[in-house]
Amino acid sequence: MKRRTRKTLLWVGIPIGTIVVLLAAVKIVIEIRDRADPVDVEEIGARFDAGSQAGGGDSSEWSLETGVWAMRAEGSEFVSIFGGPVHDFPDEVAQSVSNTECGQTLTLDIFEQRSDVLELCRDGDALVLDRFITRHEFVGVKDETVTDDCRSLRVFWADMADDVGEEPTSVDCTADGDQSGVVPAKVTVGVEEVGPVDVAGEPVDAVRINITSEVATPEDPTHGTYSVDLWLGVDTPVILRRGLDADVTADTPIGDLGFEENLDAVVDSIDPISD
Numbered sequence: 001m002k003r004r005t006r007k008t009l010l011w012v013g014i015p016i017g018t019i020v021v022l023l024a025a026v027k028i029v030i031e032i033r034d035r036a037d038p039v040d041v042e043e044i045g046a047r048f049d050a051g052s053q054a055g056g057g058d059s060s061e062w063s064l065e066t067g068v069w070a071m072r073a074e075g076s077e078f079v080s081i082f083g084g085p086v087h088d089f090p091d092e093v094a095q096s097v098s099n100t101e102c103g104q105t106l107t108l109d110i111f112e113q114r115s116d117v118l119e120l121c122r123d124g125d126a127l128v129l130d131r132f133i134t135r136h137e138f139v140g141v142k143d144e145t146v147t148d149d150c151r152s153l154r155v156f157w158a159d160m161a162d163d164v165g166e167e168p169t170s171v172d173c174t175a176d177g178d179q180s181g182v183v184p185a186k187v188t189v190g191v192e193e194v195g196p197v198d199v200a201g202e203p204v205d206a207v208r209i210n211i212t213s214e215v216a217t218p219e220d221p222t223h224g225t226y227s228v229d230l231w232l233g234v235d236t237p238v239i240l241r242r243g244l245d246a247d248v249t250a251d252t253p254i255g256d257l258g259f260e261e262n263l264d265a266v267v268d269s270i271d272p273i274s275d
Contacts, residue, residue: 037112038090041070044109045273048096062125062158064104064237067272069095071242075263077114077136087111093265095239103127108242110263113137116228116244118155126157129187132213134226136259145177147185147213155189161207161234163191168210175215183222186214197231197240199267206231206240215248224248224259233270241266 045068073093078086089110096107103122109115115135120127132147150173168190175185190210196203209230216223229243244263 036087036114038092039094039109039112041068041092041094041273044068044094044096045070048098048274051098061122062237063099063122063127064097064106064156064232064239065272066097066099066104068274069238069267069269069272071095071265071267073110073263073265075244075261075265077246077261078259080258087114089263095242095265095267097239102130106239108265111137113142120155121152123152123154126154128152128154129189132187132211143178145175147173147175147187149174150187153187153189155209155211156232156237160191160209160232161194164194164207166191173213175213177222181222183216183220185216188212188214192229194234197233197266199240200269204236204240204270205234207234208232222248222250236270238267238270240270 048068071093073089073091075089076086077089094107094109096105096109098105098107100119103120104127106118106120107115108117113136117131117133117135118129119131119133121130122128129150129152130148132150134145136143151171153169153171168188170186170188173185173187174182176182188211192208192210194205194207197206198204209232210227211230212225212227214225224247226246226248227244229241230239231241232238233240242263242265244261246259246261248259250257250259
């Protein structure tokens with residue numbers, strides 16, 4: 001009996017050891033394929049200057065100031081594939097505002113593999129949401145999620161500080177992602193507060209705008225929240241600070257896959273680095 005027990009334990013140990021080796025190999029492959037390349041903020045500014053993105057628009061209409069800003073950043077993103085990977089955000093990221101035929105586009109470039117884009121259209125003295133695009137790449141797998149059909153939800157407008165404390169506005173939208181497919185999303189915009197933002201040691205009054213996207217429900221295969229805070233200068237229409245908090249879960253063939261992200265970024269200067 002003892003010999004059989006040892007033999008049984010031996011044969012049990014072989015597949016367990018194989019599984020451990022396979023998991024270690026998978027983790028190595030993940031680490032090799034995974035990339036998080038910081039963006040070149042100066043290069044983004046140079047590309048902006050070389051284009052015509054700062055032109056256009058009616059000067060009599062309210063709008064954000066155009067240009068590229070360097071932002072001091074901290075935070076990380078995480079996806080639960082075999083315990084990782086975790087991407088710590090670089091110390092410096094780029095924020096760009098450009099004019100378009102419809103209105104303006106607000107872009108945040110964190111990594112070459114990670115960016116956020118708010119495409120806005122003009123409606124009188126307001127900029128309303130046209131599309132919200134998030135781009136990620138983990139382990140060589142790209143995901144672009146586009147949230148639209150938001151029925152012109154107001155995001156920025158003149159004298160926003162006067163609307164602090166008003167009831168947030170919500171609309172039903174659609175989120176379409178490479179990995180999640182098409183799912184419903186509820187997007188809410190609220191004007192939260194007025195307070196100072198520390199810009200290079202100087203307090204600058206700003207109004208905080210929160211944009212939250214609630215993706216589907218916990219009963220759906222893909223669900224979670226994506227919350228963005230934007231601090232807009234009261235006297236100068238510049239996004240001085242950005243916050244981001246995301247927590248999304250997706251049902252995949254290998255089980256539930258979780259994505260978490262947090263970011264806090266502040267401009268180095270009110271003035272853009274682009275000319």
